[in-house]
Amino acid sequence: xxxxxxxxxxxxxxxxxxxxxxxxxxxxxxxxxxxxxxxxxxxxxxxxxxxxxxxxxxxxxxxxxxxxxxxxxxxxxxxxxxxxxxxxxxxxxxxxxxxxxxxxxxxxxxxxxxxxxxxxxxxxx
Amino acid sequence: xxxxxxxxxxxxxxxxxxxxxxxxxxxxxxxxxxxxxxxxxxxxxxxxxxxxxxxxxxxxxxxxxxxxxxxxxxxxxxxxxxxxxxxxxxxxxxxxxxxxxxxxxxxxxxxxxxxxxxxxxxxxxxxxxxxxxxxxxxxxxxxxxxxxxxxxxxxxxxxxxxxxxxxxxxxxxxxx
Numbered sequence: 001x002x003x004x005x006x007x008x009x010x011x012x013x014x015x016x017x018x019x020x021x022x023x024x025x026x027x028x029x030x031x032x033x034x035x036x037x038x039x040x041x042x043x044x045x046x047x048x049x050x051x052x053x054x055x056x057x058x059x060x061x062x063x064x065x066x067x068x069x070x071x072x073x074x075x076x077x078x079x080x081x082x083x084x085x086x087x088x089x090x091x092x093x094x095x096x097x098x099x100x101x102x103x104x105x106x107x108x109x110x111x112x113x114x115x116x117x118x119x120x121x122x123x124x125x
Numbered sequence: 126x127x128x129x130x131x132x133x134x135x136x137x138x139x140x141x142x143x144x145x146x147x148x149x150x151x152x153x154x155x156x157x158x159x160x161x162x163x164x165x166x167x168x169x170x171x172x173x174x175x176x177x178x179x180x181x182x183x184x185x186x187x188x189x190x191x192x193x194x195x196x197x198x199x200x201x202x203x204x205x206x207x208x209x210x211x212x213x214x215x216x217x218x219x220x221x222x223x224x225x226x227x228x229x230x231x232x233x234x235x236x237x238x239x240x241x242x243x244x245x246x247x248x249x250x251x252x253x254x255x256x257x258x259x260x261x262x263x264x265x266x267x268x269x270x271x272x273x274x275x276x277x278x279x280x281x282x283x284x285x286x287x288x289x290x291x292x293x294x295x296x297x298x299x300x301x
Binding site: 001002003005006009010013014016017018020021024040081099101102104106 | 210212236237238239240241244245248258261262271272273275276279283290
């Protein structure tokens, strides 16, 4: 029932997936800024060291509350229907993100400037 | 005389295909409904078994691409209006169309069994949805979901393909 090509394809996809997850795991470090974007545009940048609640109110039907506490960020409240963002829990590492697709609100974590150079090699000599 | 008889038989066959397609679309819709009722305790959107895909795989093998494509579109539109909302329909379309295209291409090569076809379809479905999500939120960082969705699509695709292969062997070999 299973053909050779099935197994080859399975191994290829699996290897690709493992490579991507390995890459994203090894490049993760603790972040220190939360960047909030609404509909792709920057809404604000917040420090993770300061506990606070941010209100993102676009209009009466699109309101999100973002909580920063003990260095982690979570979506405390959202008016959206599916509540995926609220159920996502707290995030604290770079490249982590919480997305509320219905309200187009996105939170992502970034590191400080000095360990942000993950994409480019620093050592050139 | 014989050409007329041929035409009548042809028309009968067409009607039969139409009825079968309608039934398959209804079946796929029920599967979508059942799936929408089962809560999945994972904070990542898009992880599901995709049992509706069972019907689509079957339709590709039994009826061909055009019928399978239409059945899938009918299912997505009605399921979108009934359960997931118009917003969810966008994602379903992106996933559904990419998945069916990939599955049909792999099916046409003849190299893969139903399991391989369905596996690739599952991965393509999740990939299509993820790309749409990236376009809508206009941010590429969403790709961090990529590996999770890749694995979930891979394994649910295998499960569905296994099931499809079991059912396919037991179907009566009727002329459709």
